[in-house]
Amino acid sequence: MRIAVDAMGGDNAPGVVVEGSILAAREYPFEILLVGPQAILEGYLKNYNIGKEKISLINATQYVLMDEIPADAVRKKRDSSMHVCARLIKSGRADAMVTAGNTAAALAISRSILGKLKGVSRPALASIIPNMNDATILLDVGANAGSCMPEHLLEFALMGDIYSREVLGKDKPRIGLLSVGEERTKGSSITKEALPLLEKAPINFIGNVEGKEIVNGGADVVVCDGFVGNAILKFAEGASVMFFHVIKTEINRSLSAKIGMLLAKKALKAFTKKLDYENYGGAPILGINGACIIGHGKSSANAIKSAIRVASEFVSRDVNKSIEKSLLEMKQKIDIQLLSNEEE
Amino acid sequence: MRIAVDAMGGDNAPGVVVEGSILAAREYPFEILLVGPQAILEGYLKNYNIGKEKISLINATQYVLMDEIPADAVRKKRDSSMHVCARLIKSGRADAMVTAGNTAAALAISRSILGKLKGVSRPALASIIPNMNDATILLDVGANAGSCMPEHLLEFALMGDIYSREVLGKDKPRIGLLSVGEERTKGSSITKEALPLLEKAPINFIGNVEGKEIVNGGADVVVCDGFVGNAILKFAEGASVMFFHVIKTEINRSLSAKIGMLLAKKALKAFTKKLDYENYGGAPILGINGACIIGHGKSSANAIKSAIRVASEFVSRDVNKSIEKSLLEMKQKIDIQLLSNEEE
Structure with missing residues (x-):
């Protein structure tokens, strides 16, 4: 397996990204393609005693800034390390990519180069949020702002269910629909329409959940x-x-408090450590035709290593194939049910 | 001044509510009207050595349960302590009300009995959230779920501005519009339309803000x-x-950690204490024709006392009069500006 790593992404790039990549290469059996300006990366790699680790450099002459406008990044930086990572997947030279760079740009670039999976109308960014017991997947967290229709929330639920099972290893993930109360009558017009769709889906749907369920362990996947x-x-980070x-x-x-600490x-x-996002290895983009894991901008070397591991699991567990299959089956099933309702 | 207190509202009612009311009556010069089933409240009051404190009991034969469906509470419990509190304001026998009961029911009951202020299309529930330095007002937090139009967000901004100035004592509150990025191009179709409206309003508008601004001290009022x-x-509470x-x-x-602590x-x-909502005395409903402060369900006696103090400030600072005046002026101003734009 080959994972392309955007060496220039993140607040502390390329230093920590190079270090995280080396940590991953030492621990895991897969090959790392470190993508960025070759001369710069060679300088960083010199600091390490590279032996048998499978690390290759792939040159990219540009890189996307952390605060760059995504549309500009997509159009004006076609040789950025992010673009090159996505193209490596597209051409089959890499199986997955990891970036801790500008999230919105990573979303836009990976979507435009890799395209969507069959049956997916809206790819979603999923965030793994530590909860009382382990972690809850919250999606979408920014790929679609204020434009989600009920059927998109249904897609998010199916994709989140698959990621929770395949990558986080949960058996029957409890899927909740974020709303302002648990009662069926609570919510926006969109969530009220989404509720019956989610009830028909082949998932362990637990109904409307409130914001607190994201952290109290009451749900494994929360869609919104x-x-x-x-x-x-962003509120949680702040x-x-x-x-x-x-x-x-x-x-x-x-002084006594300092000693106490x-x-x-x-x-x-x-x-x-328990509440650290680093353990969960970054946010996957679900629904695009490729595996792209976005790390936090402040990722440490260990966080990069985790993200690389998660990217490899995304590939080895064949998450994208499951998503296509599940969406296809569900859409057939729901169409049939809707028809049968109409016939009654 | 007379404040009606819903003695039956809150997880620990009526005990802590009675205690908080007595604390308030001892500290402040205003009269407390304690509303609930008379026999029950008399039993609680017996435990206290009531001297000169101005506390009166007002009988209410029913009370709203914490998990009761608001519509049911409105229709089926017309003699609930919440209803009676609101009617005391309506009839001029009380200046304000405080409840730590079912928030949605309090919203519904106070709106239906007291009605809206002139010029207000959507009353909003405002929450006071502790931030890095003091506190930020977030509104709306639940009176309107998923149905706000750009002009409603504008109303929220004006009402939040007044509350921040008059009750929290801020000079030129910085008002932000919650979005998914600071750039003008970021947001939902609703926030994108709201942005120019807020820019025209006579407030210290700082543009789009992200969720983190609610807690990092970067904004005094955040509208959404x-x-x-x-x-x-709910996420924050969880x-x-x-x-x-x-x-x-x-x-x-x-053991060493325990000693350290x-x-x-x-x-x-x-x-x-710094992060305790108790200091801020509960959430005001802005835009209704009366002063209604909603305390947290888990309110302690001190939190009830704070809420009573805030209710009195709401009245003495004439928040509602300012809201009506501000909305009227703004609507005239914006209409004129819109016209002048069209004429250009």
Whole structure:
């Protein structure tokens, strides 16, 4: 298996990306294609004692900036490391790609180069959010902002179900529809229409769920429009930063508190590790004709390594084939059911 | 001033509500009308040594359950403590009401009994969310789920601006429009249309903001559709519960961590106090013809006291008069500007 890694993506690229790629190459059996300006990457690789690791450099003369407008990145940077990664998949030279770069640009570039899977009308970005017990998949978190119709939410549910089973290894993932209350009568006109569609789908649908279910372990997959999902994801990131800032400020005011924190260091580390997105290896784009995992911009080398592992699982578990199959079957089934309803 | 308090609202009602009302009556100069089944409330009041405090009991034979369907509560419980509170305002016997009961029912009942303010098309529920420095108002958080048009978001911005100035005491509140990116081109079709309206409004509008701005102190007021706001609010509550659960579990595994936490106790208390919704006294409903503050279901006696104080400020600062005036002026101004644009 070959994974293309966008060496120029992320706040700390290419340093941590190169390091993460080497960690992955040392631990896993697959080949890493490190994509970026060759001269720069060679400089970074010199720092490592590369032996048998399977790492190749693939040259890309440009790279997408973290705050670049996606449409500009798609059109004006055709030789960016992101473009090259996607083209490596398209041409069959790579099986998957990993980038910790500009999320919106990665979505736009991978969609435009790789296209959609058969039966998918809206690819979705799925985020893996730590919960009380393990992690919940929230999708869409930004590929479709405010434009999702009920049938798109149905597609998200099916794709999230497959990812939860195949990559996160859950048996019968509980799928919830994000709404403002659990009752059937609660929600927007879109979610109210989506509810009966999801009930007919061959998934373990648990009905409407509220925002708290994303983190309390009450659902394995939560589907929503990309506008809501993105707002929640950004809120969560901001809240986490705020939380640690406020706690640090208070701790630093007192010597006994500082000593206390030292004593509790191990427990606090276990705590932060448990809630760390790094363990889940980044956000997959579901529904495109290729495997693309987007890491957090602040990804550490370990997070990059995790994302590479997840990308390989995405491929080896044949997630995309399952998505196409499931969407096809479901669409036939629901059409038949809708017809039978009409005939009654 | 007279504040009607729904003694039966909240997970720990009537105990903590009675206690909070007495705390308020002892500290503040206004009169409390404690509303609920008289016999029950008399039993609770017996436990207190009531002296000069101005507390009166108002009988209500019914009360709304925390999980009752709002429409049922409105129609079938016309003598509920919530209904009676709202009618006390309507008849001029109370200036404001406070409830920590079923939020959706409180919204429905207060709207149906008190009606809307002149110029308001959609009342909104505003939540006060602790941020890096103080607190940000997020609205709407559930009065309108998925049905907000651009002009409704404009109304929310104007109402949030007034509440931020008059009750939270901010000078020139920075108002943001929740979206999926700061660029003008980002967002749903609704937020894209709302953007130019907000730019024309006589407020300190800072443009599109992301979810993180709700907590990082980058905005004083963030406006959004009630579906998104509610999802974020519920997510925040769930995340906070999850966070403390996970940290407690890890701490309890180690003796040194437990000792450490004891040493840091004061700092941790300061930290939780800083992030405690209790300090902000509950969520106001903006845009109805009356002052109604909704406390958290888990409100402590102190939180009830805060909510009573906030209710009195809502009245004494004449928030509703300002809202009517502001909406009227703005609507005239924007109409004129739209006309002048068309004439160009």
